[in-house]
Amino acid sequence: MTVKTKARLTRRQFLKAAGLTAGATAASPLLSACGPAAPAGPVKIGVLLPYSAVYAELGNSIEKGMRMYLEEKNSEAGGRKIELITEDEGATPDEATPKAKKLVEQDEVDLVTGIVSSGVLGALRDYFDQNKKLLICSNAGANQLSRQAKTPYIWRTSFTNWQPNWPVGPWAAENVGKRVFVSVPDYAAGHNMRDAFLNSFQAAGGEAVGLQLTPFPNIGDPAPYITEIANAEADFLYCFYSGGQAVTFLKAYGDFGLAGQLPLLSAGFMVEEDVLPAHGDYALGVRSGLHWALYLDNPENKTFSPTYQAKYDRTPDVFAVQGYDTGRVIVEMLNQTQGDTNVDKMIDVLGGISFASPRGPFTLDTATQNPKHHIYLRDVQTVDGAPHNVVLADLGEVVDPGDDSKG
Amino acid sequence: MEAFITQLLNGLVTSMLLFIVAAGLSLIFGLMDVINLAHGAFYLLGGYVALTVMEQSGEFWRALIYAPLIVALLGLIIEVVFLRRLYGRHRHLEQVLLMFGVALIVTDFIRATWGAFVESVPNPELLSGHVTIFNVQYPVYRLSLIGFGLMLAFLLWLFIERTRLGAIVRAGVSDAQMVGGLGIDVQRVFAAMFAFGTALAALAGVVGAPIFSLYPGLDSEVLILALVVVVIGGLGTLKGAFYGSLVIGLADTFGKAALPEFSRFLLFAVMAAVLLIRPTGLFGQKGG
DSSP: OHHHHHHHHHHHHHHHHHHHHHHHHHHHHHHHHTSSSSOOSOEEEEEEEOOSSTTHHHHHHHHHHHHHHHHHTTTEETTEEEEEEEEEOOSSHHHHHHHHHIIIIISOOSEEEEOOOHHHHHHHHHHHHHHTOOEEESSOOOGGGGTTTOOTTEEESSOOTTTTTTTHHHHHHHHTOSEEEEEEESSHHHHHHHHHHHHHHHHTTOEEEEEEEEOSSOOOOOHHHHHHHHTTOOSEEEEOOOHHHHHHHHHHHHHTTOTTTSOEEEEGGGGOTTTHHHHGGGGTTOEEEESOOTTOOSHHHHHHHHHHHHHHSSOOOHHHHHHHHHHHHHHHHHHHTTTOOOHHHHHHHHTTOEEEETTEEEEEETTTTEEEEEEEEEEEEEETTEEEEEEEEEEEEEOOOSSGGGO | OHHHHHHHHHHHHHHHHHHHHHHHHHHHHHHHOOOOTTHHHHHHHHHHHHHHHHHHHOOHHHHHHHHHHHHHHHHHHHHHHTGGGGOSTTOHHHHHHHHHHHHHHHHHHHHHHHOSSOBOOOOOGGGOSEEEETTEEEEHHHHHHHHHHHHHHHHHHHHHHHSHHHHHHHHHHHHHHHHHHTTOOHHHHHHHHHHHHHHHHHHHHHHHHHHHOBOTTHHHHHHHHHHHHHHHHOTTOHHHHHHHHHHHHHHHHHHHHHOGGGHHHHHHHHHHHHHHHOTTOTTOOOOO
């Protein structure tokens, strides 16, 4: 009995496989025949963003921002319609990898965009590199992708982790104090941000009186860390936490009476608009470096922010801006290739794409395949009855150095 | 010295929160032999329901009562409709699958209802601010949590050791069939205990929310810690859950303070060490 069933299954599987192969062989000449010469049909873009787990709201923001730009352009670029196919990135490489393969191999998308987690980006780097498939990353900031692990096939419209931290060092040394306690989560992004800040802070005469690497992703109750920090007699605290970690950490910081006593500076994600409502008043006075702020004063942002707010009934955050810029980069790229999705042609035109973004002047740097943009020193203040980020100082255009020489 | 006292208090706060979660998990396991993988999800649901109650009424105390009741009702329904069919010696896999499924549905329901934003829960107004004890400034809410946990431990002990219902539960842990043979409706006891266990998870979710906040993914963090506590303390005993919580809460806190990079490792090292010396946990009875 068992043998018979097994044999039948194998035969069926064989037939199915044979059919698929035959179908694919039959279809491929047809596809290539109507390929580059007369690009027909929509450009298919795979969108790989987290819609579940910890980063779900980041994924939502990025997709909304991107759709908003595409809709402004009638979802058209280079004479072709743009079609988005979304998949859930989840929180780990195990979840994201099969989805990326599905988009590339099954849906046969022309390019992929998205990726929030640096861990996922690192894990997928070789896949895109070896398959020569274009990935336009709209968040994950791992420095290496613009440095040692750079590949022609991965470009970023977001940031490197180095960017929002490095210019804050000298500013802090001059305006806040020379003795810092640094607390970051113990994973690649935390290390990137700590190294970038300390590099320029120490060069400006500052010193680190305490360093703390906390477990990631589960911080648990941060009270023990806060107690250590409170006893360290630093001038100020420098942190990078995001999402749930940011909220629990800042809550403990406030509950233990440090708010207003020990100034807190951070990478901007810690007090970005997505987490500010949860922080409440404890966030007031927290200063941070980032490439955008809700009340950043430029014409593009003055249109973008209210439009996004009205369209989706939610406060825009830096992730929405990154999504919006990603939409724009894709559209401008396809306009320049006149709808051609040959990967070499797309890569050719990406470097140097430049426009006025809600984050200010935006240029895709050819050397690091990552934006050149300004970093703003922001301060959380009560605006219209709620805590929001306002800009204290423009720290100028910041370009990733392309190697580890500056942290 | 001041730092040590502060860290000791921090450790007790974590311990008491863990105890409330682990007590429910342990009671359910002890009586019904069910590993409730949805326990973390019930914790989180309790926290979110409390959040809504607080937003509606503006009072923490209402949340403290309503959220556990609502979640307990859900637990009761799950026990009566699904879990009841799966009791038995060789059905652990089915139980685990069922409760894992419940956990997925509950967490997805949470995301659909409250979204995936992080929610912070303010301390109840009466318990905000600081007090100075032993020369140390300490948040009032955290201090009262220690008291609340100890009080709850005492009440649970009274209930299990000194009441008729507690005696039935204890007898059920040893031999549920025999209890049934004595003319006691074991099914009702099981249902009540399951609801009570989920209520404890939800209660922990309410009182823990001002400390851990609420966000997707917290459910599995809580579940893992509670499982560690229950394993260390010995499956199915209240005493085990209490001392297991103290061991893990203090090890976690002092580990974080001394060696933050290795605190997670230390936690599991402690678990491994305890299990090496006492394979059934500190107070485990069911030898294997």
